[in-house]
Amino acid sequence: MILDSPALWLYLVLLAPASGAILSQVPYPRVSERVARVTSLLSLAAGVALLVLPGRGTFGPYFGVDRLSDLFLFLVTAVYVSSTWFSRGYLAHVHRPFLTPERYYGLLGAFALAMLFTLSVSDLGLMWIGVEGTTVASALLIVLERKPTSVEAAWRYTIIASAGLTLSLFALLLLYRETGTLDAFTLAADPPPLTGSLVLVVGLALVGYGTKLGLFPMHTWLPDAHSEAPSPVSALFSGVLLPTALYAFLRVYDIVPQPVPPALQDLVIAFGLVTALVAAFLLQQQRSFKRMLAYSSMENMGVATVGVGLGGLAFYGALLLLVAHAFAKSSAFYSAGTVLRRVGTTQMNKVRDLRNRLPGTSGAWVLSGLAVTGTPPFGTFFGELFILTGAVAEGQFTVVGLLLLALVVAFLGVNAQLGRMIFLEDPQGPSQRLPEGLGETFLPWGNVLVALLLGLVSLPYLSDAIRMAAGMVPGGIP
């Protein structure tokens, strides 16, 4: 049957946001919004179908999916849908926006399309174009609120991310020279011999894609862009853009012949570990809750990168962490958006007593705060546990110690700050309850519950997909 064909769903997963980006340009904001909502749902349906259907492989010379790309495709479509649905309420409060609703939904669709394209192609050159395309599509979304700080953040994002990605392109040129092909599946099936050039290719790709992933010291754009972007876009940045950049690096790392040389493995682990540590300590001194959440994303990406470097069980942990984090962090940013919209500030010392003022939102925010810091029984906890177990199995006790330090510091920092905003009483007296829309509370709760369920039960298809995807890269579980 034609519906059993993965190619059909793969093309649909791309066509849905593409048509959404184009059709939402009709000059009627409500129609534009509805078009964006419907096409994002279509995209999710295609993402789910890819996760469920058994067939895999390449489609034509440039497109191809395997279990790893299926998992990431589903993740992007899921957060894309929730961000699109959350946008309506958020846009309503933006005074004198830089983008009309039509342009906003158009760029949102283009942004999702660029990420989905990155995950759908088997050619590493096209993958690079997709990652660079995410910068082009998303930079103007950051400026929505037309503040000097948001323009500055968008500028830093465009320049730093593009400059970093040029190094990845340089790496791909060298790889093409070495192998004569850029097809990721061909290279993974028949890895080239390990040469100095190949090590350099992986190193340059790590620095290049690491810039987009937010690895220290190339991370400087990340806290600015995440904190200045509108909340639905921040959710996409933290939840799925960073993992998409990690995916692009994984595809290059995948071509290293087994066993991965210890020096290369140590390089990846070191970048991840330093990133997690730096982010964990930097998030302590933030005054804006969105900026704190941005550093928390950076910390999580650092931990996931350590898992990628360790391989084996730790790689499975990294994938579980990425999936659970995407749902939990998008929930955290939606709640942050509601707080900003209702209270009117992102400054943490000016926000108090949210449990009485915004009870629905604050409940989801507490849970998402616990989830993004790896508290049991959330999926993120088990992801981090598997990474630590993998490190112990490899005898990497220094890594275990430093990773635990980063996790504990981040846990204390995020939850203490959220706790103050939610549970401390307002010194200016009892606060009144503020209005909360159904969409404002439903989406954060829905997403954080997925992160919770990932830790509690084996979710149909999704948990299996994570396990199967973990067998796709060096040292992965077969």
Added chain:
Amino acid sequence: MPPTSDVEALVGLGILLTALYLQSESFVGPLVDAIAFQSLLVSVLLGYLAWVDDDPSLALLAGLAVAIRVLLIPYVLRLQIRAFRWRFRELGASQRVASHALAAVAVAIVAWFIFQQTLGPSLPPVPGGAFPFVLLLQGLLTLSTRTNTLVQVMGYLEEENAVVYAGALFAGGFPLFLEVVIFLDVLGVVLVAVILSIQRSVVGAPEEEYLEELTG
């Protein structure tokens, strides 16, 4: 016809000299001319290799490089300069020209050594083979040391020129459609950068506000 290696070395030297000039110039207008000239030199190299190797795809790339990087992007940047006269000169750069030039020479030497120790041994011996790598680091230097937004765009373009230059020297036969899409992608980045640059000048940039929100 001169030997290919001589032409490659000569054009490479020209590209490198342009890179050093870019570091030491503080007026934005001449910088746009310099980046256009550097792109032209890269296009000339592509065109020459297309002629020698009888490779039509390289000729197409050369034409595309002229259209996008020598004509279109510099035209857009010049429009910006005309629209915002304050961009004529980078603020305070006049005092730092000497230090920029010194830093550029130091980075070029360090980049050459890094290339010889890492990349060089595994690449075919091409005259001026280290030049693309030196150019890449010069672009990064421009990005990190300049404050003017248009000059930062030029640093990015210099990096992209380095990639095209490296591709021409070492990765002959890099899929044509990829090169074409990469060219268009770069154009997209530049256009977004220009829109942001306009917004930056419209909304202003109070220093205290940056310090308050975008730190840590």
